[in-house]
Amino acid sequence: MKGTEGTTVREEDRRDDGPRRTGKAVDMCRWLAYSGTPILLDSILYRPVHSLIDQSLHAKMGVETTNGDGFGVGWYVPDKDSPAVVRDIGPAWSDRNLREIAEHVVSPLFFAHIRASTGTAVQQTNCHPFRHGRWMWMHNGAIAEFHRVRRDLALSVEPGLFPYVEGSTDSEMMFYLSLTLGLEEDPPGAVARMAGLVERVGHEHGVEFPLQMTVSVTDGVRLCAFRYSSQKRSRSLFYSTRVDTLRSLHPDVAFLREISDDARLIVSEPLGDLPGAWNAVPEGTYGVVQPEGDEMHAFEPAA
Amino acid sequence: MKGTEGTTVREEDRRDDGPRRTGKAVDMCRWLAYSGTPILLDSILYRPVHSLIDQSLHAKMGVETTNGDGFGVGWYVPDKDSPAVVRDIGPAWSDRNLREIAEHVVSPLFFAHIRASTGTAVQQTNCHPFRHGRWMWMHNGAIAEFHRVRRDLALSVEPGLFPYVEGSTDSEMMFYLSLTLGLEEDPPGAVARMAGLVERVGHEHGVEFPLQMTVSVTDGVRLCAFRYSSQKRSRSLFYSTRVDTLRSLHPDVAFLREISDDARLIVSEPLGDLPGAWNAVPEGTYGVVQPEGDEMHAFEPAA
């Protein structure tokens, strides 16, 4: 992305000052999105040092260091618009089916998510990623005091979409609100409108800082990632340095020769131990990974 | 109950003409409610011929002959207002924890339910019984075309109760609508108002026969059971004959000497093979099992 790539991760970006474990229906998680050369999921999910699966047991950053309340993986395959989404309610670290899939599925675009619930039911319909048609969505963060605003937000979901809301998380609600507000035509605009709506409804209920989010959303072609919080202290988010830059920094790393220049990872928490590989997404920012060139812009909720 | 006790179950009562397996969010199940002498759950759940647990694998009546999409058991204990509710998503027939509980828990009032989903997610929050405070609720049947009316019904739930709706079933929605409409003060009245609301909203959406239900609800003292459907072809429901009558019919049955005169079972489908033990609850009827004497009345939805 157009930014200050290759910089070291600074200590303040390692902070993750999300809301504390209080109230109901607060999700705090870790996630990863990949776009690039078709690759075995295993290469990203399990093989790196401090992989996402390792993080399910022992994350370094974040409020919750264990993310054992379910997981999900979603991937696109050729000739199918709609991605496969496999989710389960146990910890990722011990899930054999996830490992089997990771070792046998190749995909050019996939999401993976590990969940730490702090009250919402641990059930498949509350696991990320969420899917609607060709779209996938995953989230780390929370709508503050969700139990108080949930009804008002639910009423804002387009009635035709309402029956598709299956679970009880703030994350899925954010997805359906974004779909209601135009996600399929204009992802950044729709997410901005969703964030504006969540903040307005939160403020109406006396919530000072209604929204805390890092979100990833895709239609299988473009991948968008958002980092924002009402308090301006968003949960961590990182994107990988351009592969050609990394190759020149690390000519000996075989893995880098196997993937294309346009391969890109966006993660809650860096994987691996390659110096220069990760760049913090700045506070209040969104990025787009797409065939016509990646972009990064300021993100502001829309009224 | 005051009715025609001790009669044989007639063939037409064995019919169970519920809606077919179509559409989303239709629950078709089997359930059992017990009130009487404190008894080991096992005595009722597992030991009878054609027990509820047997029915989970091979029910005789009903649209679905397998009820393998989760189960639940709820029981009251002394010194606790709120009942214990244990639910899980696998089939009851192979669940070891259910058997352990049944073999070690004694209770004077308990519910058990086995579920056949026809589309709604198989998850703990969709399993019966549902609980709110000291109240428990379970259901067999369906709100027809629930996906079309779900939003309107959700809006009718009292906002303060809305956050407690955890799952996505019509059954839980009926419970929270009944709570909204006065269940804690007047159970039969509240259920009648709920049924009236469901029918009105269904008719507004062009649904001819909006409601099909057998419901059991209790606060730990009184137990109410309802049999009703808009089409007047309700799913089967039976209540057990008075224990003193059964004892005189079957002086040799040891089990009958162990339970008190006021013991009462209400079931979707008869258990055991004791002649004269079961009586069909008539179409459009509700019964109340209570310390001051059981009653049976006509049931009519309230406008």
Added chain:
Amino acid sequence: MKGTEGTTVREEDRRDDGPRRTGKAVDMCRWLAYSGTPILLDSILYRPVHSLIDQSLHAKMGVETTNGDGFGVGWYVPDKDSPAVVRDIGPAWSDRNLREIAEHVVSPLFFAHIRASTGTAVQQTNCHPFRHGRWMWMHNGAIAEFHRVRRDLALSVEPGLFPYVEGSTDSEMMFYLSLTLGLEEDPPGAVARMAGLVERVGHEHGVEFPLQMTVSVTDGVRLCAFRYSSQKRSRSLFYSTRVDTLRSLHPDVAFLREISDDARLIVSEPLGDLPGAWNAVPEGTYGVVQPEGDEMHAFEPAA
């Protein structure tokens, strides 16, 4: 296979006279094996009338009509010797992850299995298919009185293989006995020696008819299927008619034009409703599906 293809399934082949539900550790199941053109799993697992997934809820043949105690699917992909094996303990009919995988995975050779346990624990390590290296195995039937012979059979497993036995089923034990007895060099010979061993040990323990099996085993290239029982009343097994023969019988069926001449299905119970599509594997017979031409031979346990 070389046999009497294209014949109608006769009523006596529809019988499935396996041992009754008695004793511990008896598995009775349904399975399916496919070899041929790379195909979406969904085409075989879900789309046919009376598909395997339908059979999980309502099988027509067999002792158990519900197969809701877990399932598994195993498939080979290019560039990987070892197959993916995904197994879970709930019923197949409601498993969303299985459906996701089926709708997004293409494979030239796969197994699927649905389980009805009659006492052995319902756990992932007891679900089929079982895998060892590049080999996959699945089974329908039982070692009679398995709890009495289990120890002696366990001692016959090669000590180096012993630690790989993870579950408690007779089916997995048969697999490791076959591996011990040369499966990797000579599948039909090894299975014959395994069957001979099981019969000898059973007879030593006074069991009249020790073995009942239909088995499928593959290394990813050759697929072998066995139908045998000590009592000569084996559980049902069918293989599909040659695709070119079916095409000339049914020139209008589009699906038949999409698959290659060498595509072959072996199933516990016929799928679909295409006349002439299925042929009973005779009692005491095994077949081999392989690139150099399919074969069918008599099967006899080896002393």
Added chain:
Amino acid sequence: MKGTEGTTVREEDRRDDGPRRTGKAVDMCRWLAYSGTPILLDSILYRPVHSLIDQSLHAKMGVETTNGDGFGVGWYVPDKDSPAVVRDIGPAWSDRNLREIAEHVVSPLFFAHIRASTGTAVQQTNCHPFRHGRWMWMHNGAIAEFHRVRRDLALSVEPGLFPYVEGSTDSEMMFYLSLTLGLEEDPPGAVARMAGLVERVGHEHGVEFPLQMTVSVTDGVRLCAFRYSSQKRSRSLFYSTRVDTLRSLHPDVAFLREISDDARLIVSEPLGDLPGAWNAVPEGTYGVVQPEGDEMHAFEPAA
């Protein structure tokens, strides 16, 4: 117990120098055993600061700080010899059924266990406590290199007991070896013989330090707890100070007035924050909690 009660826990007792996470089939866990006044399970399992359920997410001591690979609780009730045992494979911290049971079940003697697997399958039959008749057993630790010695140990299990071994853990094997070696007549002697056997077989396979264990076993009357390791660096174990001593130390603590003088807890890791409440079980020691007075003795494996 007769020991140096009321002493503070010293820092060296907080060490937990068990074997590292290597190899297969190594269980590392946390557990708790209670004997005394009949008490609501919740009082011990959930209410204390740093409760066992808290430890499932964040243990302070031990090799594994997360114990999310299943849990179990076993309790005795009046009029039943055999205890109830409820076990499940998800993390204890989010399990609603465990909480329901804890809030509604009263027992004078119960076990609770949270598991951290390092390779053995996460399945119900691998969860503690294990039960045989009226006996219950749970374990924290490991048989080193279990996959290498498992077969030899399995052969040492009495053939009549062999079919009862359902899972694949070292812990369950230790239980059935102890039953084989006289557990029902002489628990300390049988456990000593089991430990001697495990060490002998381990040494035969070149394992330097074959055994690491803290074990609790009971028949519903006497409760025995063992702390031992071949390396003399056993995993931590603590017993609670006599209730009358604690009462005089803490006259204001209401909870202490509700339980009887003979109430006793044995735990992997102290609960609560009451000074003087916990005493380390010394290295190579076992204790017996029993109606005729508690005892503590040196423990030595028997040849």
